Amino acid sequence: MKRPGLIAYGLLCYAFFNASFLYMAGFLLDLVVPKAINDGAPASTLIAIATNFALIFLFGFFHSLMARQWFKDWWTQLVPVEAERSTYVLQAATFLSLLMAFWKPMPAEIWSVDGPLALVAYAVFVIGLVMVLVSTFLIDHFELFGLRQIWSANLQKPMPNPTFKTPMLYKIVRHPMQLGVILVFFATPTMTAGHLFLALSMTGYVLIGLYFEERALVREFGKTYQSYQARVPMLLPNPMRLMLRGKRVA
Numbered sequence: 001m002k003r004p005g006l007i008a009y010g011l012l013c014y015a016f017f018n019a020s021f022l023y024m025a026g027f028l029l030d031l032v033v034p035k036a037i038n039d040g041a042p043a044s045t046l047i048a049i050a051t052n053f054a055l056i057f058l059f060g061f062f063h064s065l066m067a068r069q070w071f072k073d074w075w076t077q078l079v080p081v082e083a084e085r086s087t088y089v090l091q092a093a094t095f096l097s098l099l100m101a102f103w104k105p106m107p108a109e110i111w112s113v114d115g116p117l118a119l120v121a122y123a124v125f126v127i128g129l130v131m132v133l134v135s136t137f138l139i140d141h142f143e144l145f146g147l148r149q150i151w152s153a154n155l156q157k158p159m160p161n162p163t164f165k166t167p168m169l170y171k172i173v174r175h176p177m178q179l180g181v182i183l184v185f186f187a188t189p190t191m192t193a194g195h196l197f198l199a200l201s202m203t204g205y206v207l208i209g210l211y212f213e214e215r216a217l218v219r220e221f222g223k224t225y226q227s228y229q230a231r232v233p234m235l236l237p238n239p240m241r242l243m244l245r246g247k248r249v250a
Contacts, residue, residue: 003153131180
């Protein structure tokens with residue numbers, strides 16, 4: 001793949017992912033988008049569960065498969081190394097889009113709130129979105145989405161070796177991005193059976209993914225990461241620790 005084509009490919013993958021992620025916000029909150037989580041032709045409960053589980057499984061399977069190092073080693077024999085991350089971003093956007101397009105509604109209400117409580121739900125949703133976005137920039141947004149790899153290749157410069165750092169949110173929990181994702185899936189004024197099914201399934205996938213990610217980080221950074229694990233909780237902030245830190249800062 002020639003350099004101009006590689007840059008265009010990376011930018012298109014990046015744009016596609018951002019478009020699908022923004023659509024997901026409307027999909028979950030049933031706002032603006034043409035098809036939301038509770039829209040679509042009704043189906044029997046068994047068909048809805050089977051279809052939705054298959055869509056979640058496909059998303060999780062390829063998301064996890066393409067993150068494994070042995071797969072990357074094989075895959076980069078077929079695609080340029082610098083395009084590997086952009087291709088990962090492309091598959092994530094593709095399977096997320098397929099999930100939303102073919103999702104079967106399960107409209108039974110679990111809860112529904114309005115007024116101030118609805119505003120709280122929307123606020124938590126926005127907090128989750130902001131956490132996800134900020135977390136990507138705190139580590140390296142453009143490397144995470146494959147653009148830095150492509151630009152470095154364009155400049156014929158090697159990528160720097162990964163370094164361990166814990167800026168801002170990463171001092172509160174080890175995985176603020178995933179915490180933000182969980183908040184996004186659960187924070188809604190109207191929770192239906194289908195929405196809850198998606199939220200619980202994605203939370204389960206996140207937890208399984210974090211188990212393997214933590215093992216990989218220990219292999220990569222050794223005692224440095226083990227010390228970080230001992231000091232900082234994985235997903236849920238420790239209020240006492242935050243209070244003690246606040247006192248030290250004061």
